[in-house]
Every structure is written in C-alpha cells, then in structure tokens.
Amino acid sequence: MLQSKLFTKTRKEAPVDEVAKNARLLIRAGFVDKLQAGVYTYLPLGLRVLKKIENIIREEMDNVGGQEIFMPSLQPKENWLATGRWDTMDDLYKVSDTSGRENALGPTHEEVVVPLVKQFVSSYRDLPFSAYQFQNKFRMELRAKSGILRGREFMMKDMYSFHTNEADMMAYYEKMKGVYARVFERAGICAKTFLTFASGGSFSKYSHEFQTITPAGEDTIYICDKCCLAVNKEIIEEQKNSCPQCGGRNLREETSVEVGNIFELKTKYSAPFNLSYKDEEGKDQTVIMGCYGIGLGRMLGTVVEVLGDDKGLVWPESIAPFAVHLVELGGAYDATVRAEAEKIYNEFTSADVEVLWDDRDLRAGEKFAESDLIGIPLRVVVSAKTLTSGKFEIKDRATGEVSMVDHSELFKIRHSKF
Amino acid sequence: MLQSKLFTKTRKEAPVDEVAKNARLLIRAGFVDKLQAGVYTYLPLGLRVLKKIENIIREEMDNVGGQEIFMPSLQPKENWLATGRWDTMDDLYKVSDTSGRENALGPTHEEVVVPLVKQFVSSYRDLPFSAYQFQNKFRMELRAKSGILRGREFMMKDMYSFHTNEADMMAYYEKMKGVYARVFERAGICAKTFLTFASGGSFSKYSHEFQTITPAGEDTIYICDKCCLAVNKEIIEEQKNSCPQCGGRNLREETSVEVGNIFELKTKYSAPFNLSYKDEEGKDQTVIMGCYGIGLGRMLGTVVEVLGDDKGLVWPESIAPFAVHLVELGGAYDATVRAEAEKIYNEFTSADVEVLWDDRDLRAGEKFAESDLIGIPLRVVVSAKTLTSGKFEIKDRATGEVSMVDHSELFKIRHSKF
Numbered sequence: 001m002l003q004s005k006l007f008t009k010t011r012k013e014a015p016v017d018e019v020a021k022n023a024r025l026l027i028r029a030g031f032v033d034k035l036q037a038g039v040y041t042y043l044p045l046g047l048r049v050l051k052k053i054e055n056i057i058r059e060e061m062d063n064v065g066g067q068e069i070f071m072p073s074l075q076p077k078e079n080w081l082a083t084g085r086w087d088t089m090d091d092l093y094k095v096s097d098t099s100g101r102e103n104a105l106g107p108t109h110e111e112v113v114v115p116l117v118k119q120f121v122s123s124y125r126d127l128p129f130s131a132y133q134f135q136n137k138f139r140m141e142l143r144a145k146s147g148i149l150r151g152r153e154f155m156m157k158d159m160y161s162f163h164t165n166e167a168d169m170m171a172y173y174e175k176m177k178g179v180y181a182r183v184f185e186r187a188g189i190c191a192k193t194f195l196t197f198a199s200g201g202s203f204s205k206y207s208h209e210f211q212t213i214t215p216a217g218e219d220t221i222y223i224c225d226k227c228c229l230a231v232n233k234e235i236i237e238e239q240k241n242s243c244p245q246c247g248g249r250n251l252r253e254e255t256s257v258e259v260g261n262i263f264e265l266k267t268k269y270s271a272p273f274n275l276s277y278k279d280e281e282g283k284d285q286t287v288i289m290g291c292y293g294i295g296l297g298r299m300l301g302t303v304v305e306v307l308g309d310d311k312g313l314v315w316p317e318s319i320a321p322f323a324v325h326l327v328e329l330g331g332a333y334d335a336t337v338r339a340e341a342e343k344i345y346n347e348f349t350s351a352d353v354e355v356l357w358d359d360r361d362l363r364a365g366e367k368f369a370e371s372d373l374i375g376i377p378l379r380v381v382v383s384a385k386t387l388t389s390g391k392f393e394i395k396d397r398a399t400g401e402v403s404m405v406d407h408s409e410l411f412k413i414r415h416s417k418f
Numbered sequence: 419m420l421q422s423k424l425f426t427k428t429r430k431e432a433p434v435d436e437v438a439k440n441a442r443l444l445i446r447a448g449f450v451d452k453l454q455a456g457v458y459t460y461l462p463l464g465l466r467v468l469k470k471i472e473n474i475i476r477e478e479m480d481n482v483g484g485q486e487i488f489m490p491s492l493q494p495k496e497n498w499l500a501t502g503r504w505d506t507m508d509d510l511y512k513v514s515d516t517s518g519r520e521n522a523l524g525p526t527h528e529e530v531v532v533p534l535v536k537q538f539v540s541s542y543r544d545l546p547f548s549a550y551q552f553q554n555k556f557r558m559e560l561r562a563k564s565g566i567l568r569g570r571e572f573m574m575k576d577m578y579s580f581h582t583n584e585a586d587m588m589a590y591y592e593k594m595k596g597v598y599a600r601v602f603e604r605a606g607i608c609a610k611t612f613l614t615f616a617s618g619g620s621f622s623k624y625s626h627e628f629q630t631i632t633p634a635g636e637d638t639i640y641i642c643d644k645c646c647l648a649v650n651k652e653i654i655e656e657q658k659n660s661c662p663q664c665g666g667r668n669l670r671e672e673t674s675v676e677v678g679n680i681f682e683l684k685t686k687y688s689a690p691f692n693l694s695y696k697d698e699e700g701k702d703q704t705v706i707m708g709c710y711g712i713g714l715g716r717m718l719g720t721v722v723e724v725l726g727d728d729k730g731l732v733w734p735e736s737i738a739p740f741a742v743h744l745v746e747l748g749g750a751y752d753a754t755v756r757a758e759a760e761k762i763y764n765e766f767t768s769a770d771v772e773v774l775w776d777d778r779d780l781r782a783g784e785k786f787a788e789s790d791l792i793g794i795p796l797r798v799v800v801s802a803k804t805l806t807s808g809k810f811e812i813k814d815r816a817t818g819e820v821s822m823v824d825h826s827e828l829f830k831i832r833h834s835k836f
Contacts (some may be wrong), residue, residue: 007485007547007580009538033534035490041534042488044549050488069423070460071470072453073491073554095513095523095557097570105513116451116459118425131462136491136554139514152515153492162425251821264494361721 023147037320038144440566456562
C-alpha cells in the first residue's frame with residue numbers, strides 16, 4: 001500500500017486525556033481512534049493487526065474442531081433472568097425498545113448459546129462439540145482508563161464446548177491450555193505469559209487465566225519459575241502461598257494483564273436451560289460445558305505494552321500490519337529513486353510480502369521517526385545514496401540493527417529473519 | 419468438513435411463528451437460528467455464506483481504494499444531537515449507563531466517521547479518499563417479520579467517501595454504481611437486480627438503490643426495460659410516471675427488496691461537524707461526501723428468496739457454504755464405499771475445493787432431501803452401485819440435472835461448470 005494514500009496520519013502527541021501507554025502509542029501511530037472512554041475505532045493499520053490476531057485464533061480454534069458461528073448482541077431479558085444474571089451483573093448494559101421489551105447488550109453469550117444448542121442436542125451421539133465466535137461485546141465499565149486493555153465495547157473470541165461427562169470436558173480443557181499457549185506464542189508474547197490458577201467460582205476449584213507480565217496490568221500474580229505457572233492474588237491465601245503444582249513457596253510477585261481465560265462451567269449454564277441428552281441407557285443427563293475466552297483488543301494492547309519501546313510500536317511479523325516498510329528518500333524529485341522503489345515494491349508484492357511504501361515527500365528524519373513509531377518489523381531504505389552503493393539499507397525494528405545488503409541478500413534476509 | 423461433526427441439524431418444519439420464506443428455509447437447513455423477532459444467529463453453514471458475501475464486497479471496495487476500518491456501536495449522544503438525529507430517528511436504540519451517560523446504538527455511522535476523519539483532513543491534498551467497514555447495526559424495528567431481510571440487528575457494509583468538490587464526488591458515485599452491479603452479479607442475483615432512482619432527500623434530487631425483484635420485498639418499483647433501470651414508487655408521481663433516462667412511459671410494476679443504496683450526502687453531515695479543508699488558495703471549504711451501503715444479511719436472504727425452490731436453498735458457487743456435497747451411501751457398513759469417499763474427499767480438498775462430506779448413517783432418501791435443502795451447487799454420490807459402474811453420480815442442484823461421470827470427468831466438470 002502507498003502511504004500517501006493512507007487517510008490516517010501519525011501525531012506528535014497523544015491526546016492529553018489518554019494515560020495508557022498502549023492507547024497513547026496506538027493513537028499517535030494512527031492505529032486506533034478514541035471515540036469516548038473505553039470505546040475505540042480501529043483505523044486501517046490497527047484493523048490489519050486485529051484481523052491477523054483474529055486469523056491466528058481462528059486457525060487454532062478450527063484445529064481443535066471449533067465451529068464458527070455469529071450470535072447476536074441483543075439478548076432477551078428472559079434468558080438473563082433464567083441464569084439469574086439480569087440482576088446480579090453490575091456491568092450489564094440494558095436496552096429497551098419503545099414497546100418496553102428489554103434486552104441485555106451481550107457482554108458474553110452463555111445465555112444465547114445454551115438455548116441455541118439445546119435445539120440440536122438430544123442424544124449422547126450429538127456430543128461432544130465446540131462452537132465459537134468473534135463478537136463485539138459490551139460491558140459498562142464506569143472507569144475505563146487502560147486504553148484498549150479494558151473497553152466498554154471490545155472484540156472477543158468466545159468458545160463454548162459441550163460434553164457428556166466431566167472427564168471428556170477436562171480432556172478438552174487441558175487441550176485448550178496448549179492451544180492458548182500457542183496463540184500467545186504466535187502473537188509474540190509467550191515469554192511473558194503464564195498459565196495462572198484463578199478462582200473457579202462455585203462450580204469448580206480453579207479456573208485458568210493466561211496472564212502477561214506488564215506494569216499496565218490490573219492483576220497481581222505469583223509465579224513459580226520452577227513450574228512455569230502462576231497463581232492469581234485472589235486465591236493466593238487460600239492456596240497457602242504455594243505453587244499448586246510443586247507446592248514450592250518460592251514465588252515472585254508480578255503485575256500482569258489477563259489476556260485469556262478458560263472455565264470449567266460444568267452444569268452452571270446447562271442446568272438453568274435444562275440442556276440435557278439421553279445417555280446410552282436412555283437416561284436424561286445434563287450436558288457438561290467449558291468456556292474459553294480471548295479479548296482481541298486486549299491482546300493487541302498487551303503486545304504494545306510488552307514490546308513497544310520509547311520510539312513507538314514494535315510488531316512481531318505474525319501480526320504486523322505490513323511485513324516491510326519501504327522508505328523512499330527523495331523519490332518525489334529523483335526519478336531513478338522512484339523507479340527503484342517501485343521495482344522493489346512490485347517484487348515484494350509479487351512474492352506476497354505485504355509492503356507499506358512511504359512514497360511521500362518528507363524529510364528523511366521525519367520518515368524514519370514515523371517508521372519507528374508505526375513499528376513494521378523490517379525497514380528498507382531506497383535513496384540516491386543506496387543506489388550509488390548498489391545496496392539497500394535495512395533496519396530490524398526490534399533490535400535496531402542497521403545493515404547494507406544487496407538485492408539478492410534483501411530477499412534472503414526477508415525470508416530467513418522473519 | 420464431515421457432516422457427522424456439524425453440530426447443527428436440518429429440520430423437517432420451520433418454526434410456526436416464522437413467515438418469511440428466507441428465514442423458513444435458512445432455519446430448516448440449519449443456516450440461521452432465530453433468537454427473537456429480527457435477531458438471528460448465523461450457524462456454521464450460514465456464517466460461511468455470510469463471510470463469502472463479505473469477502474466479495476471487501477474485494478470490490480478495496481479495488482476502488484476503500485480503506486477498511488471498524489467503528490464502535492456505542493456512539494455518544496452529543497454526536498447525534500449535532501446532526502439533529504437524536505430526536506428525529508424513530509428507530510434509534512438508546513442506551514444509558516448507570517452514570518446517566520447516554521449513547522445511541524449505531525444504526526449507521528455518519529456521526530462517528532465525520533468527527534473521526536476531521537482529525538486527518540486539513541488540506542485539499544488530503545482528499546479524496548473513502549473508508550468502509552463491516553459492522554453490526556441496530557435498528558428498532560417494531561414489526562420485524564421479513565426474516566433476515568429486515569433485522570433489529572444486522573451486518574452491514576457502510577462506506578463513506580470524502581471529496582473536495584461535487585464533480586469529484588459524482589465521478590466516484592458513478593463508479594460505485596458499477597461496483598455495486600458487480601457485487602450483485604458475483605452473488606448471482608444480477609438478472610433480477612435493477613439500479614433504481616429514489617428520493618434524494620433535501621440534499622440532492624435522487625439517491626440510487628439496487629432493488630431485487632422478489633414477492634418478499636416491501637418496495638414497489640417501476641422498471642424501464644429499455645434502459646434497464648427502475649424508479650421507486652416514492653418518486654414515481656414526481657417523476658411523472660416516466661423513465662428518468664429515456665422519458666419513456668412504458669414501465670412495469672414489480673415488488674422488490676432494496677439490497678444496496680448509494681447517497682450523495684454532499685455537506686449534509688460534513689457541515690454540522692465543520693469538516694472542512696483549505697483549498698489551493700488557502701480558503702476553507704466544506705468537504706463533500708457520498709455514502710454507500712449494503713446489508714449482508716439482507717443480500718443473503720434475497721439470494722434465498724430469488725434462487726430457493728420448493729426443495730430448499732440453491733446457492734451460486736460464489737457464496738455457497740461448500741462447492742461440493744459428497745454424499746456417501748452405505749459407507750458405515752461398506753469399507754470400500756467409505757474408502758472411495760475418503761479418497762475423493764481428499765482429492766477435492768487437496769485441490770482447494772470445499773467439500774461437505776455426508777458420512778452419516780442415514781437412508782439415501784433422507785440424505786438426498788437434506789442435500790437439496792442445504793443447496794450446495796454440486797452433489798456427488800458414492801455408493802456400492804456407483805463403484806460397480808466405475809462412475810460417480812453427479813447432480814447440479816440448480817438445474818436438477820443428474821449424470822454419471824468417471825473420475826477424470828468429475829474433476830473436469832467441477833472446474834468447467836462451476
């Protein structure tokens with residue numbers, strides 16, 4: 001894509017009312033725009049990242065047999081009364097129409113998915129299966145101040161699994177731990193992300209969260225480095241300040257953000273809707289459920305918090321808006337530079353490498369600062385100077401390493417490093 | 419995909435409270451589920467169709483330089499007061515949080531996109547451009563009875579274009595007519611879809627709709643067959659019952675549904691938000707806008723209304739959930755049949771042909787009826803009988819034509835016919 005065509009621009013300063021690092025950098029770089037507290041628009045660059053995160057998650061969910069669906073936000077009050085959450089969930093948006101009919105604005109979808117699958121489940125032969133969606137969720141956060149880490153409106157992947165018995169659910173639940181670890185690995189935050197034991201509520205001893213260490217987080221976790229897992233502060237006393245796996249008490253405290261969570265729901269939502277099946281003896285049994293969530297915006301914001309530096313955003317290539325930032329210097333006045341840039345642009349594009357081509361008439365310093373701010377993994381400079389040398393100047397955004405390479409090396413490096 | 423793994427099932431009967439043909443067929447075939455009037459879940463098969471429609475539209479919008487973004491549903495009351503629509507739009511959902519802050523639940527996004535782009539537009543050099551999104555919209559339809567043709571919650575593509583002057587906007591607007599025609603052509607409904615002159619409101623003489631002829635529609639149009647265009651009933655008197663192009667009075671009346679519309683907004687929304695730019699002389703000028711909408715669910719429902727027959731759904735391959743329905747007969751008991759079906763399944767899959775493999779243990783009649791109901795373009799039968807003959811039985815869902823072909827022909831037919 002030609003940068004001169006991009007309708008967004010970078011900014012020197014973030015809005016004064018924006019305190020979170022993730023939102024400040026993302027707004028300055030033109031990735032998101034704040035409509036109001038906790039409510040953001042994804043601009044072209046930001047949406048490209050969000051879609052890449054979505055695709056990684058979709059691939060991983062499909063790999064474990066997840067079937068994608070799309071459920072509504074307008075959810076009948078009756079369904080929420082059935083689970084008791086109409087009156088107990090503080091952050092539930094409620095919306096009425098002029099006829100007085102009331103709806104919840106979905107913050108989660110148990111109240112929709114359970115009555116939905118009830119129509120299709122009658123026998124043990126219809127189980128197990130799992131269904132997931134990517135859906136805009138709504139939560140009435142009164143003090144949304146963490147940028148896109150905690151929104152009033154946010155994109156979420158929520159998956160629900162349905163089983164004949166607890167052992168089957170637990171086997172799937174264990175498998176999902178690995179799936180989630182792979183998602184965070186592919187998005188470049190695995191080194192700072194820990195499987196964390198958290199409160200299971202009334203239906204099970206634990207739930208599990210994936211917590212990423214960052215000072216921007218609102219959670220506190222205690223990490224057992226021996227077992228490479230953590231305990232959420234909410235249960236650390238009950239856990240007697242020890243690791244649930246090895247029992248060790250050598251735990252370090254960290255501030256973190258929850259990027260994913262998985263719950264053994266068991267019969268918590270299947271029972272209220274009487275979601276049952278006939279077992280092999282023809283006896284009615286309640287379906288056992290699990291659920292598995294990842295907030296996409298929160299994951300994007302966490303990558304920014306963890307990898308972003310004082311110059312701006314730093315994207316791992318897996319979710320970068322573009323793989324290459326082609327920065328042309330003087331191309332507006334120098335036909336040879338423009339032609340060389342166009343040649344490289346076309347070569348990358350033909351090789352299915354996504355390139356943002358900075359074809360604008362700006363000073364080198366301005367272009368380089370903006371390139372660092374946007375954070376595309378590989379910067380390639382084409383200028384009168386590089387042309388004379390017969391080489392290209394490349395820069396690795398993450399390490400800052402700059403080198404001069406010739407044409408054949410350029411394509412080799414692109415493929416080996418990224 | 420293996421049909422035995424699909425968690426949805428077909429139904430013999432549609433729900434009694436569902437009157438629209440589109441929703442009755444889509445529910446029976448397991449493509450959608452009705453949560454409440456005008457609010458539907460897309461199930462795996464239905465979502466595959468919706469995503470294919472989305473991808474066709476995305477390709478066409480990208481081709482005319484559209485830049486994809488994603489704007490929020492929770493829109494501040496102030497923005498809607500600025501355009502005067504907070505009090506005048508009857509079907510606007512309004513939602514308050516406990517602090518009393520009010521929001522519109524976005525039925526359209528002029529109130530968001532104009533303040534958004536205002537941050538990036540200062541000079542004539544920043545124009546023109548266009549931005550679009552796929553977004554769940556909300557409209558308080560009190561009598562939603564047309565299935566997915568008219569929802570209270572529905573997926574829409576809305577694009578907004580921004581220009582320095584009317585001539586530039588009109589050139590883009592004219593181009594969009596062709597783009598829309600191509601979208602409907604690719605989705606298989608071009609023969610019944612007419613560019614229709616409609617009311618332009620206070621800001622221009624006409625707007626243009628794309629109306630598809632179907633008895634399920636709620637609109638009436640008058641078609642001039644000579645010019646291959648139509649006039650909406652709302653302006654036919656003002657138009658003196660004549661074609662706006664040739665002036666002819668030989669018009670035929672039809673019932674139709676609006677599948678897309680385009681508007682010359684001019685300064686209708688840029689003026690209230692003071693969206694302006696400096697022209698070449700440094701003088702402030704108001705930005706000129708156009709907008710362009712397509713309802714994805716409505717388009718899907720229209721395809722069902724137009725192409726569906728008494729046996730069920732009929733999908734054009736461009737938007738079919740799968741290209742091939744592989745129906746295995748007796749595979750549960752006959753290892754040779756199962757092996758042959760698996761071989762064909764793998765061959766198609768390797769060739770990137772999407773296949774739904776009916777591997778279930780059901781009677782042939784039941785499988786065929788379901789296959790017709792689901793409406794995948796090409797049905798391929800593998801059975802003991804076809805194995806003996808050394809051929810496969812294929813059926814074209816749209817024409818009903820059945821024939822026997824050998825292995826090499828099967829793949830040739832797949833590629834030439836579809």
